[in-house]
Amino acid sequence: MDGEEMRRAVTRIAHEVVEKNRGAExxxxxxxxxxxxxxxxxxxxxxxxxxxxxxxxxxxxxxxYRDDYLERRPAAGATEMAFDxxxxxxxxxxxxxxxxxxxxxxxxxxxxxxxxxxxxxxxxVDRGHRELPIxxxxxxKNLPTSRTEHVEVRLVEVDGEDAVTIRKP
Amino acid sequence: MRDLLSLREIDVADIxxxxxxxxxxxxxxxxxxxxxxxxxxxxxxxxFYEPSxxxxxxxxxxxxYMSAEAVNIAVAQSSITKGESLKDxxxxxxxxTADCIVIRHGSSGAARxxxxxxxxxxxxxxxxxxxxxxxxxLDALTIWDHKVVGRIDDTYxxxxxxxxxxxxxxxxxxxxxxxxxxxxxRSNAWGLTRLGASVRWVGPRTLIPADSESLPVSVxxxxxEGLEGADVVMVLRLQTERQELGLLPSLREYARVWxxxxxxxxxxxxxxxxxxxxxxxRGVEIAADVADGVGGIRAAIEQQVTNGVAVRxxxxxxxxxxxGAAALES
Numbered sequence: 096m097d098g099e100e101m102r103r104a105v106t107r108i109a110h111e112v113v114e115k116n117r118g119a120e121x122x123x124x125x126x127x128x129x130x131x132x133x134x135x136x137x138x139x140x141x142x143x144x145x146x147x148x149x150x151x152x153x154x155x156x157x158x159x160y161r162d163d164y165l166e167r168r169p170a171a172g173a174t175e176m177a178f179d180x181x182x183x184x185x186x187x188x189x190x191x192x193x194x195x196x197x198x199x200x201x202x203x204x205x206x207x208x209x210x211x212x213x214x215x216x217x218x219x220v221d222r223g224h225r226e227l228p229i230x231x232x233x234x235x236k237n238l239p240t241s242r243t244e245h246v247e248v249r250l251v252e253v254d255g256e257d258a259v260t261i262r263k264p
Numbered sequence: 265m266r267d268l269l270s271l272r273e274i275d276v277a278d279i280x281x282x283x284x285x286x287x288x289x290x291x292x293x294x295x296x297x298x299x300x301x302x303x304x305x306x307x308x309x310x311x312f313y314e315p316s317x318x319x320x321x322x323x324x325x326x327x328x329y330m331s332a333e334a335v336n337i338a339v340a341q342s343s344i345t346k347g348e349s350l351k352d353x354x355x356x357x358x359x360x361t362a363d364c365i366v367i368r369h370g371s372s373g374a375a376r377x378x379x380x381x382x383x384x385x386x387x388x389x390x391x392x393x394x395x396x397x398x399x400x401x402l403d404a405l406t407i408w409d410h411k412v413v414g415r416i417d418d419t420y421x422x423x424x425x426x427x428x429x430x431x432x433x434x435x436x437x438x439x440x441x442x443x444x445x446x447x448x449x450r451s452n453a454w455g456l457t458r459l460g461a462s463v464r465w466v467g468p469r470t471l472i473p474a475d476s477e478s479l480p481v482s483v484x485x486x487x488x489e490g491l492e493g494a495d496v497v498m499v500l501r502l503q504t505e506r507q508e509l510g511l512l513p514s515l516r517e518y519a520r521v522w523x524x525x526x527x528x529x530x531x532x533x534x535x536x537x538x539x540x541x542x543x544x545x546r547g548v549e550i551a552a553d554v555a556d557g558v559g560g561i562r563a564a565i566e567q568q569v570t571n572g573v574a575v576r577x578x579x580x581x582x583x584x585x586x587x588g589a590a591a592l593e594s
Binding site (some may be wrong): 111156159160173175187199203204207208 | 285289290291292295297298299300302330581
């Protein structure tokens with residue numbers, strides 16, 4: 096996936112979000128750290144352009160909510176939630192959907208901030224292999240992979256370029 | 265890093281890792297629901313052989329905010345008063361399946377001994393005159409907040425290395441008062457200098473440790489000279505009980521000669537930051553207006569306490585992982 100394909104995918108998701116939610120009223124976009132956060136910024140900007148409103152954006156670090164922290168003990172990042180999520184429809188954004196454990200952690204983390212009206216999930220790439228009954232509502236691209244392959248998403252904001260590549264083991 | 269016993273021995277990269285983690289955990293303390301599930305099902309025992317309010321409470325809250333069970337053993341009501349040795353107490357705690365032991369003890373080296381006797385992570389919450397590493401870490405975080413993040417500009421090279429580097433180069437920290445009996449002064453000497461700061465120990469000759477030449481500090485026995493140009497003044501609690509040992513002529517004289525007040529602070533930099541590990545003896549080692557930060561004086565004593573919770577959350581988080589799984593994900 097190159098930069099242009101990525102742009103089209105995010106634009107399509109923006110339209111789908113607007114259609115499903117019948118506008119952008121009481122909508123907020125929350126990116127899962129780290130690469131979900133810049134994608135959330137892009138998505139919120141596009142939804143804002145379509146609807147002519149400003150969509151609140153948050154960043155969520157889910158490290159402390161993961162069920163495998165004892166094995167991995169990863170470094171925690173920053174969470175920024177400058178708006179009240181109670182009663183809002185939240186679109187969670189991540190770059191890759193894999194086992195579903197990150198999405199589960201993100202839902203738990205989000206609930207600690209209040210009670211949203213609904214939570215939807217948008218991902219740039221769905222690579223399959225889910226381990227939990229969680230399915231994204233919006234998918235930029237379905238990318239069937241083997242379990243041993245690695246999907247790498249690179250973003251201008253973090254990595255200096257937009258690209259999605261599959262790395263073989 | 266398996267235990268946190270001393271800032272002299274741990275890797276400077278680990279010091280930075282704890283500070284970075286603590287800085288990111290502060291966000292949790294601002295939430296209405298101050299709880300994350302990270303350490304759910306784990307237990308932290310605080311074993312305090314000396315009285316303490318803020319350190320013990322801070323560890324307990326840190327554990328609870330991370331969803332761990334926190335149990336305090338108050339020595340006065342425990343079997344320890346029946347003559348149980350530290351070794352047997354630790355073995356009992358291990359058998360009771362404690363996952364992490366936080367220990368404060370009046371003897372220097374007790375925390376190390378504890379770490380050798382148990383396979384659970386041990387955090388030193390103050391051992392005799394030796395070290396109090398988490399206090400020094402929270403001091404470093406507070407200094408970073410005020411002296412580096414607070415004034416990022418071209419004249420301040422330490423700030424340009426990146427907001428998360430915790431580089432305290434070009435800062436001079438004067439630690440003033442009863443240094444000889446202070447584990448805080450010792451931990452700060454190692455911690456702050458390893459992050460790049462210059463550390464001065466300032467106090468009367470009788471309250472400066474005999475081994476200060478072997479530490480990375482300069483010693484000043486004149487308050488004015490010691491405060492000259494300092495960026496940070498850390499005032500130590502005068503352990504008034506020491507007066508009985510004949511180390512001080514009188515509290516009143518100590519307050520007059522060594523008390524940190526607005527007049528004394530004029531020798532330091534105009535934007536000097538005042539810290540105190542608490543509890544304070546107002547009117548003895550620190551004047552009330554300095555402690556309260558009135559009249560343009562910058563004191564961050566309460567923020568030190570808040571940062572203390574974040575630092576202790578970070579320490580529990582980093583130490584209670586599975587041994588051998590230390591690889592950190594970027």
